[in-house]
Amino acid sequence: MSLQKRKLVLIGVLALIVCMVALLFTPGTRLLKTVNSHSYQYSYFPWRGIKASEVQNRQEAVAVPILMYHGVRVKGELGTNTTRENFIKQMEMLKREGYETISVHEYDLFREGTFILPPKPVIITFDDGRKDSYYTVDEILRKLGFKATIFIATNKPNENDPFFLSWDELKDVQKTKRWEIEAHGQHSHDEVVVDEKGLKGRYLTSRIFDQATGLESVDDFEKRVRLDYENGIKDLQDHLGINSRYYAVPLNDYGNVEDSNYDKALGFNKELTKQYFRLAFIEALDENRRVLETFYNYKDSDPFGLKRLEVKNMTDEDLKFALNKYSPRKPDVVFPVVQGEDDPSSNMQQLYGNFVASPTELVISTSATSTAARALFGDRGWQNYTLQAQVTRGDAREASIVLYYLDEDNLVLLDWDEHSIQLTERIDGQNTNIVDRTPLTTNDSNVLVSATIKDGKISVLFDGVQLVSDHTIHVSRGAAGFGVWDPNGGEVKVTSLLIKSTE
Amino acid sequence: MNLMARTVSLATFYRRIKVSESFYRKTSDALLLVVFLSLLVCLVLYKVVLVTSASTFSSFWTLYGVIVSLFLLSRIPYAYLYNDDHDAVYKDSEYPSVSVIIAAKNEESGIYRTLETCVDSNYPGALECIVINDGSTDGTEAEVKRAISTYGKKIQLITFEKNKGKKEAMAAGVLLAQNEVFVFVDSDSYLHPEGIRHITEHFLSDPKIGAVSGNTKVENKNANLLTRMQSIQYAISFDVYKACESVYHSVTCCPGCFSAYRRETIKPLIEEWKSQEFLGIKGTFGDDRSLTNFVLRSWDVVYCEKARATTIVPEKFRVYWKQQLRWKKSWIREGVLAGLFMWKGRHPLASLGFYIHFSFPFLGPVLALNVLAFSIKSENPLIFLIFCTGFMLIGLIFSLFVHLYRRAENFIVMPIFSMLFVSVLIWQMPYAMLTIRKGHWGTR
Numbered sequence: 001m002s003l004q005k006r007k008l009v010l011i012g013v014l015a016l017i018v019c020m021v022a023l024l025f026t027p028g029t030r031l032l033k034t035v036n037s038h039s040y041q042y043s044y045f046p047w048r049g050i051k052a053s054e055v056q057n058r059q060e061a062v063a064v065p066i067l068m069y070h071g072v073r074v075k076g077e078l079g080t081n082t083t084r085e086n087f088i089k090q091m092e093m094l095k096r097e098g099y100e101t102i103s104v105h106e107y108d109l110f111r112e113g114t115f116i117l118p119p120k121p122v123i124i125t126f127d128d129g130r131k132d133s134y135y136t137v138d139e140i141l142r143k144l145g146f147k148a149t150i151f152i153a154t155n156k157p158n159e160n161d162p163f164f165l166s167w168d169e170l171k172d173v174q175k176t177k178r179w180e181i182e183a184h185g186q187h188s189h190d191e192v193v194v195d196e197k198g199l200k201g202r203y204l205t206s207r208i209f210d211q212a213t214g215l216e217s218v219d220d221f222e223k224r225v226r227l228d229y230e231n232g233i234k235d236l237q238d239h240l241g242i243n244s245r246y247y248a249v250p251l252n253d254y255g256n257v258e259d260s261n262y263d264k265a266l267g268f269n270k271e272l273t274k275q276y277f278r279l280a281f282i283e284a285l286d287e288n289r290r291v292l293e294t295f296y297n298y299k300d301s302d303p304f305g306l307k308r309l310e311v312k313n314m315t316d317e318d319l320k321f322a323l324n325k326y327s328p329r330k331p332d333v334v335f336p337v338v339q340g341e342d343d344p345s346s347n348m349q350q351l352y353g354n355f356v357a358s359p360t361e362l363v364i365s366t367s368a369t370s371t372a373a374r375a376l377f378g379d380r381g382w383q384n385y386t387l388q389a390q391v392t393r394g395d396a397r398e399a400s401i402v403l404y405y406l407d408e409d410n411l412v413l414l415d416w417d418e419h420s421i422q423l424t425e426r427i428d429g430q431n432t433n434i435v436d437r438t439p440l441t442t443n444d445s446n447v448l449v450s451a452t453i454k455d456g457k458i459s460v461l462f463d464g465v466q467l468v469s470d471h472t473i474h475v476s477r478g479a480a481g482f483g484v485w486d487p488n489g490g491e492v493k494v495t496s497l498l499i500k501s502t503e
Numbered sequence: 504m505n506l507m508a509r510t511v512s513l514a515t516f517y518r519r520i521k522v523s524e525s526f527y528r529k530t531s532d533a534l535l536l537v538v539f540l541s542l543l544v545c546l547v548l549y550k551v552v553l554v555t556s557a558s559t560f561s562s563f564w565t566l567y568g569v570i571v572s573l574f575l576l577s578r579i580p581y582a583y584l585y586n587d588d589h590d591a592v593y594k595d596s597e598y599p600s601v602s603v604i605i606a607a608k609n610e611e612s613g614i615y616r617t618l619e620t621c622v623d624s625n626y627p628g629a630l631e632c633i634v635i636n637d638g639s640t641d642g643t644e645a646e647v648k649r650a651i652s653t654y655g656k657k658i659q660l661i662t663f664e665k666n667k668g669k670k671e672a673m674a675a676g677v678l679l680a681q682n683e684v685f686v687f688v689d690s691d692s693y694l695h696p697e698g699i700r701h702i703t704e705h706f707l708s709d710p711k712i713g714a715v716s717g718n719t720k721v722e723n724k725n726a727n728l729l730t731r732m733q734s735i736q737y738a739i740s741f742d743v744y745k746a747c748e749s750v751y752h753s754v755t756c757c758p759g760c761f762s763a764y765r766r767e768t769i770k771p772l773i774e775e776w777k778s779q780e781f782l783g784i785k786g787t788f789g790d791d792r793s794l795t796n797f798v799l800r801s802w803d804v805v806y807c808e809k810a811r812a813t814t815i816v817p818e819k820f821r822v823y824w825k826q827q828l829r830w831k832k833s834w835i836r837e838g839v840l841a842g843l844f845m846w847k848g849r850h851p852l853a854s855l856g857f858y859i860h861f862s863f864p865f866l867g868p869v870l871a872l873n874v875l876a877f878s879i880k881s882e883n884p885l886i887f888l889i890f891c892t893g894f895m896l897i898g899l900i901f902s903l904f905v906h907l908y909r910r911a912e913n914f915i916v917m918p919i920f921s922m923l924f925v926s927v928l929i930w931q932m933p934y935a936m937l938t939i940r941k942g943h944w945g946t947r
Contacts, residue, residue, distance in 0.1 A: 003586050010580050013540065020544040021551055028552040076879065135883070162562075163880075 033172065061117040063296035063328050063381055064107050067319075068125050068248075068283065068308035071132035082313050084136050091140055093316040094122060097323075101146040103180045104246045108279060111299055122323075124148040125281070125308060127184060127248050129156060129165050134173055141178050151184035151248035154235035158186075167239045174240055181242055183277070186232040188250035194261045204228060204250060205265040215261075222268060229276045247277040273304055280304040285351075292351055293407070294326040294380050300476060325349070331385035331480075333377050333499035336360060349376040353484065364482050365491035373492075376405055376481035377499065383477045388450040388498040391482070393418075396490030403451055403458065404478030412475055414451070414460060414467075415483075416440065421462060425473055434458070435468050446495075454502055532907060539903040546896050547576070564873050567866060574859045575897050578747050579904055585746035587808045589704035597707060598628030601699055601763075602680035606635045606672035607690035611642040613815065614690050618650040621688060622657050625696040628703070632658045633676045634690075638666035669759075670790045674777045677769060685764045687791070688812070692760040693722060695811040702763045702810035713768035713802025714795060715810070716745055716754050717761030722813035724913060729823060731913040732920040733816045738911035739901045744860075745806040751853035752803035755841055759791035761812035764798065772797045789833020796837050800844055808909075827928060831935040834864060864932045871929060895921040 001009075071081040082090075094101075100118040102110075107123060109115035124141075126133035129152035141148055150173070156164035165173065173179045185204070192208045194201035195215075204225050207216040216224070236242040260266065273280045284307040285292040295309035311319060325347055336359060337343050345357030353373020356363045364373045382404075393399040393416070400415035409429040415422060423435040440463075447463040456476070460467040480499060484492040550572050554565075603621045607614050614634070621632050634647050644662060651658045661675055677685060684703050688694060698717060705715045718741050724734035748754045757764075776797050798804060817823040838861045845857045871890070878887035895918050902917035 003584065006584055010583060013543075014580075016540065017544055017547055021548045024544070024548050025551065028548050029555070032552050162877075 059119060061119055061121050061328070063298045063301075063379075064102065064110070064117065064121045064123055065296050065323055065326070066123040066125060066281065066306065066308040067295075068127060068281075068310045069133065070127055071130050072136040073132055074136065078313055080310065080312055081132075082311060086313055086315065087137070088140055089316040090311065090314070090319050091144055091146065093320055094146075095144050097320065099323075101141075101148065103147060104149050104182065104279065105180060107297070108246070111303070125248065126150045128153055128189070129170070129184070130163060131165055131169070134165055134169070134179075138173075138176060138178065142176070147178045147180070149180040149182055149246075151182050152232075152236065153184045153189050153250070154186045154232050154239075155190070157239070158235065170240055174242075181236065181240060181244070182246040182248070183232045183236060183244040184248050185250045186228045186235060188228055188232070194259075201259045201261055202251065204269055205260040205262070207262045207265075218262070218264075221262065221265075225265075225268065226272060229272050233276065245278045247273055247280040249273065249280050249282050270304065278303065279306055281306045281308050283307070284309050286310065291322045291326070292349070295322075296326050296328060296379065296381070298328075298381055298477070326379055328379045328381040330503070331378060331382050331499045331501045333497055335362065335494070335497040347377065349479070349481075350374075351376065351481075360495065362482070362494040362497070363491055364484050364494075366484060366486055366489045371487045371489075372483065372485040374400075374402065374481060374483040376402070376479040378479035378481075380406055380479045381477055382479060384454045384502045385480070386450065386452040386498075386500055386502055387480055388448070388496075389482075389494055390446065390448050390496040392446045392493040392495065394445055394491060394493065396484050396492055397486040397488075398484065399492045400483040400485070401449060401451070402479075402481045402483060403453060404473070404475045405481055406475060406478045410475050411478060412458065412473055414449070414462075415485075416462075421467070423458075423460060423468060425475060427474055434471050434473070435460075438467075441465055452502065535903060535907055539900065539907060542896060542900050542903065543579075546572075546893070546900060549893060549896070550576075564870055567870060570859060571863070571870075572893075572897075574856065577856075578743050579900070581747040581750055582743045582904065583908065585750055585806075585808070587701075588805075589701065589708045589807070589809075591704075591708060593704065593707055595627035598626065598700070599683035599703055599706065600629035601626065601631070601684045601686055601703060602676075602682040603630070603632045603686045603688055603699075604635070604673060604676035604680060605632065605688050605690050606637055606669050606676065607639065607643055607647075608637040608666060608669075608672075609639045609641045609643060610690040611639075611646050614643055615646045615650055617688065617690055617693060618647070618654070618658060620694040620696075621699075622650075622654045623696065624694060624699045626699045626703075629682065630657065630699070631680075631682065633680055634658065634660050635672040635676050636660060636662040637669065637672040638663045670777060673790060673794075674773055677773045680766075683766050685766060685769055687757075687759055687762050687764075689760040689814060692719060692812050692814040694761065698761065698810045698812055699763075702761075702807050705805055705807055706763070706765055709803065709805075711803045712752070712765075712805055714754075714757050714764045714798045714804045715762060716741075716749075716757040716795075716804070716806045717763070717810040717812050718742075718806070718808050719758060719760045719812045719814050720911075721816050723815055723818065726818050728916065728919070729820060730816055730818055731916045732923065733823070735902050735905070735911060735913045735917050736920060737816075738905040738909065741806070742808070742905045742909045742911065743901055746808065747856070748853070749806035751850040751856075752805050753799065753845075753849055753853045753857070754804040754806050755795060755799065755837075755857065756792040757795045757798075757804065760814040761810070762791065762795075763810075764794075765802075768798055768802055769794075789829065789837060792833045792837040793840075796841050799841065824931075828931050828935055831864060831931050832939050835936060835939060864929075868929050868932050871925065891922075891925060894925055898924075 069082055072084050072087045073081045074084050097120065099120045099122045101124055102118070102121045104123060104125070106115050110117055124146065126137070126148060129150055133150055137148070152170070157167045157170065160166060170181065174181060187203050190203040191200040192203050192206055193199070194206045195209050196211070207218070207221045209215050233244055236244045280303070282305055284295040286309070291309060293307065295307045297306045309322060314322075334341055335345070345362060348355060348357070348362070351374045352370045353375075354365045354367045355373070355375040356365075364375050366373050387401070387403070389401065391399060391401070398415055398417045400413055402411055402413050404412040409426060411426050413424045413426065415424070420437045420439050421435075422433060422437040424431050424433055442463045444463070449463070450461045452459045453473070456472055457470045458473050459469045459471070482492060482494055484490055550569070554569055605614075605617060605621075618632055618634070622630070624630065636644050636647065644660070647658070647660050651660065659679070661679065663672065673687065684706060686699060686702065702715050702717050705712050719737065720741070721730060721734035721737050723730050725731065745754055772794075776794055779793060795804060817826055842858065842861060846854050874890045875887050878884060898917045898921035902911070902914035905911035906914040
């Protein structure tokens with residue numbers, strides 16, 4: 001063939017290719033997306049171990065546990081992530097145990113009284129907006145009929161960081177209708193320079209140090225931080241049309257606040273959170289895979305301090321145990337254990353210090369790292385109950401019974417030492433005495449205490465002496481428990497305990 | 504394999520209904536052409552979709568991937584437009600005198616036939632063969648003497664008592680030869696009767712041309728899977744890559760198995776070439792590429808598709824591996840040297856093509872590792888799989904092209920070769936770089 005002819009053929013072929021590519025471009029793009037989102041196949045068989053009878057006859061729940069995840073990974077470094085295998089086990093466990101997922105919005109409606117919770121609700125959340133929060137997860141949610149909430153730090157899609165979902169991908173996420181997309185700030189996770197040595201602090205809680213202009217003024221700091229809240233909301237509005245009202249507090253509590261070079265930063269952030277959002281989420285305490293406090297959220301839980309359990313790579317059994325341990329139940333504790341009844345010590349929550357249970361006594365003692373110890377019964381949703389306990393202070397400096405425990409800042413506490421006793425109520429960290437410190441009438445270190453709380457009124461009988469009767473308290477609910485304090489180490493023993501509901 | 508089964512079943516089908524061979528060939532060609540065009544569309548579509556949907560176009564590797572794809576895809580139209588420009592009719596008396604130079608070491612099995620095909624060439628001008636026996640320890644010398652007894656003075660023999668290396672042997676041949684054109688032939692290559700005539704016609708048609716690469720294909724192509732793969736590798740490297748380079752008269756390697764040089768091109772270079780050093784040692788392999796490099800500085804170098812020859816290729820993987828390693832070393836060495844002058848006095852596309860092509864063996868493994876790392880990091884094995892598919896698609900398109908346009912056989916084993924390449928051969932490069940100062944003689 002001559003060169004001339006070949007040139008013509010070539011032009012023809014090129015034209016053909018251009019036409020075909022133009023024609024197939026849209027279906028091709030769609031195919032690539034489909035391939036991307038279906039590269040993690042998963043299927044679930046509901047008949048694997050679930051009994052219909054177990055699901056029936058359940059009452060509306062009063063609190064919602066919230067789970068928090070980051071990435072779900074097939075392999076690679078774990079850190080705060082979950083293996084996909086384990087995630088599947090966890091989700092199947094939830095399904096098997098009869099849990100139903102609700103959205104954060106539905107929880108918000110429940111707080112307002114316009115949404116009835118299913119018998120076993122749960123909220124599943126993912127922080128940051130990573131690709132491995134979606135591609136490895138969505139298939140599982142779809143097959144199990146679950147939904148989830150994802151909190152986006154919007155500078156990631158803005159900067160096209162390939163580790164995170166892009167705005168286009170987030171539009172696909174939105175289209176599934178399984179995912180609720182909410183705010184997580186914009187630059188909220190960034191590190192900033194805070195002094196001339198180049199030390200780093202967190203974007204939201206530190207004033208930036210600039211070599212030329214020195215430390216950022218408080219005004220500039222407040223402007224910048226406020227803008228991060230506004231921009232995070234605006235990005236979601238602009239790209240996805242989402243009016244976000246819920247906020248996963250970045251780095252769980254605005255980062256390591258000890259790193260902050262401005263002591264009013266935390267308060268300022270909390271103020272902004274209240275200003276811009278309806279609900280905000282932080283992390284429940286845990287330590288070495290042990291969950292230390294409840295991650296169930298009630299109708300009247302602090303809307304800006306909603307607790308989430310960071311699941312990480314817990315086994316499904318550990319997760320089930322934690323869900324059961326903190327699940328709301330009626331006040332009902334008997335010790336020593338009556339044959340055939342549940343052992344209450346298995347549900348005891350050890351906040352700090354040591355706790356040991358034997359068949360005849362419960363021992364709460366200080367530890368090497370803690371001069372105080374506190375252990376709790378109940379789920380922090382208890383309201384009307386009576387407590388009767390035989391307590392031995394022994395040589396310990398101070399023994400205590402906590403009657404309503406919401407958190408360290410909201411509680412009702414009865415504590416006594418060798419000589420005196422007092423009853424205190426702590427609201428948002430402020431102590432007020434219900435009964436001022438009074439001398440004890442007994443020298444016996446073994447005392448019988450009985451307390452009753454009914455409809456917001458408290459009565460306490462200490463070693464046969466009426467300490468207080470029908471006194472109004474302001475903390476609305478909480479768990480019951482025991483504590484000890486002694487700088488030199490000491491222990492408190494509980495030899496009998498009876499807690500009953502008075503509903 | 505599906506495709507092969509289909510072609511085979513078509514063949515039996517046509518045989519049964521007694522359709523002529525040519526009709527069968529036309530039908531299968533039409534079928535393959537459709538497959539070729541569809542694959543081409545698929546590849547371009549795949550690239551366009553990938554590039555437009557990639558969120559990280561800013562990354563160097565995505566950009567490099569796109570450049571490489573553009574380069575590779577552009578090879579097809581170039582190879583298609585390549586013209587073998589020596590079609591004028593010349594008088595017999597115009598043809599220059601030719602010296603064929605053959606360096607041989609332990610080649611008793613093939614050397615007689617090699618000489619036979621050279622001397623029996625259908626060439627109108629004067630022709631002599633110079634064999635340099637580089638210290639052979641087998642019956643090579645006896646075989647050459649047998650040929651001399653048949654063909655007489657047309658064959659001359661130089662014997663080295665001790666092995667001195669192929670480069671020394673070739674240089675000795677060049678120093679002895681006095682004809683106008685020197686043709687290098689490997690001792691295990693066999694020329695087509697018209698080969699020398701076609702290759703010298705280039706010197707007649709264009710005075711700027713200093714060297715011409717012949718078109719060498721595989722003699723033992725159906726011996727086993729390895730030689731089948733090499734036959735398609737040869738077809739692509741000659742009929743795609745060399746043809747492309749030839750469009751701008753910038754062929755970077757005239758292979759030792761069959762190529763031709765002008766006397767006035769090569770005589771002034773030979774001493775410098777012989778004593779050339781790289782990183783402080785004398786290069787003892789890749790002599791052909793280095794010679795071409797010397798010529799390319801001041802002359803045009805082209806590829807002659809019509810000048811055909813065949814050569815024996817390794818049948819054992821171990822031997823093939825060593826040969827590829829040597830080629831890669833000479834590629835690095837000569838690529839660096841050529842890189843120093845390829846940017847000037849040439850068509851810009853020729854220079855650009857050279858540098859992109861030269862970057863392959865260096866950046867190729869890094870790109871592959873990068874994709875693999877990204878695939879692991881994002882926990883999506885599909886990413887690496889897609890990368891490999893793209894790689895195999897390009898290989899298949901090239902092999903289909905040489906099959907349809909140049910009648911190359913064995914295109915069906917190309918995917919296997921691609922897999923071999925991406926999984927094994929590509930990793931020779933780092934090793935070759937580390938051991939570049941070690942050298943050995945020979946082609947096998």
